[in-house]
Amino acid sequence: EAQVTQNPRYLITVTGKKLTVTCSQNMNHEYMSWYRQDPGLGLRQIYYSMNVEVTDKGDVPEGYKVSRKEKRNFPLILESPSPNQTSLYFCASSRPGPEQYFGPGTRLTVT
Amino acid sequence: QKEVEQDPGPLSVPEGAIVSLNCTYSNSAFQYFMWYRQYSRKGPELLMYTYSSGNKEDGRFTAQVDKSSKYISLFIRDSQPSDSATYLCAMSARAGSARQLTFGSGTQLTVLP
Numbered sequence: 001e002a003q004v005t006q007n008p009r010y011l012i013t014v015t016g017k018k019l020t021v022t023c024s025q026n027m028n029h030e031y032m033s034w035y036r037q038d039p040g041l042g043l044r045q046i047y048y049s050m051n052v053e054v055t056d057k058g059d060v061p062e063g064y065k066v067s068r069k070e071k072r073n074f075p076l077i078l079e080s081p082s083p084n085q086t087s088l089y090f091c092a093s094s095r096p097g098p099e100q101y102f103g104p105g106t107r108l109t110v111t
Numbered sequence: 112q113k114e115v116e117q118d119p120g121p122l123s124v125p126e127g128a129i130v131s132l133n134c135t136y137s138n139s140a141f142q143y144f145m146w147y148r149q150y151s152r153k154g155p156e157l158l159m160y161t162y163s164s165g166n167k168e169d170g171r172f173t174a175q176v177d178k179s180s181k182y183i184s185l186f187i188r189d190s191q192p193s194d195s196a197t198y199l200c201a202m203s204a205r206a207g208s209a210r211q212l213t214f215g216s217g218t219q220l221t222v223l224p
Contacts, residue, residue, distance in 0.1 A: 004154070040119065040216055041216060042115075042117070042199065042214040042215055042216035042217055043155070043199065043201075043212075043214040044214075045212070090154050090155070092154075098143045098145055098157075098160055098201075098203055098212070099145075099157045099160065100157070100212065101156075102154030102155050102156065103154050104152075104153060104154050105152070105153070105154055
């Protein structure tokens with residue numbers, strides 16, 4: 001089954017404790033992105049990658065890091081999480097074109 | 112001002128009603144217009160995709176784009192309880208870039224049986 005998977009689905013952590021959210025896709029897509037979704041603000045892009053070892057900032061990159069060492073994986077790293085990073089996070093992948101395939105989401109709470 | 116404005120609702124309609132969902136935008140460079148549907152506790156999935164102005168129909172769904180007014184709409188005919196979801200409009204200036212989409216904030220729709 002073609003899909004984007006994310007882990008964990010739910011995470012509660014404390015301020016300053018480094019965490020990684022994994023994302024993997026099995027569709028051989030070149031493009032991958034991370035979004036956060038907040039009430040009233042919609043989906044905002046954090047980082048995107050157009051291919052292995054090629055990443056760039058989206059609209060809200062502060063406090064996040066990403067890496068793309070393999071085509072299928074695109075982890076999101078929060079080196080020192082803060083409460084304002086409490087959000088619902090989505091990973092997405094796509095070929096060149098408008099349709100993106102989203103993962104199921106990771107709900108992160110930073111206390 | 113946000114680049115894309117969308118009424119958040121919530122919108123509640125009886126089964127069988129015609130639903131109209133709308134977005135306005137300010138960036139005249141947008142050429143690709145999409146509607147994503149997001150069920151509760153799921154990721155968004157592409158519902159409709161339109162290039163430039165005009166209408167596109169797919170079953171009970173019709174997408175309309177009016178670039179002169181910077182206004183897009185999604186119509187749902189004969190709405191069903193299974194249509195209950197959040198609908199997100201999205202727009203892009205270029206089709207082939209990962210720096211792709213600007214999303215509206217979403218409209219929450221409930222179709223009552």
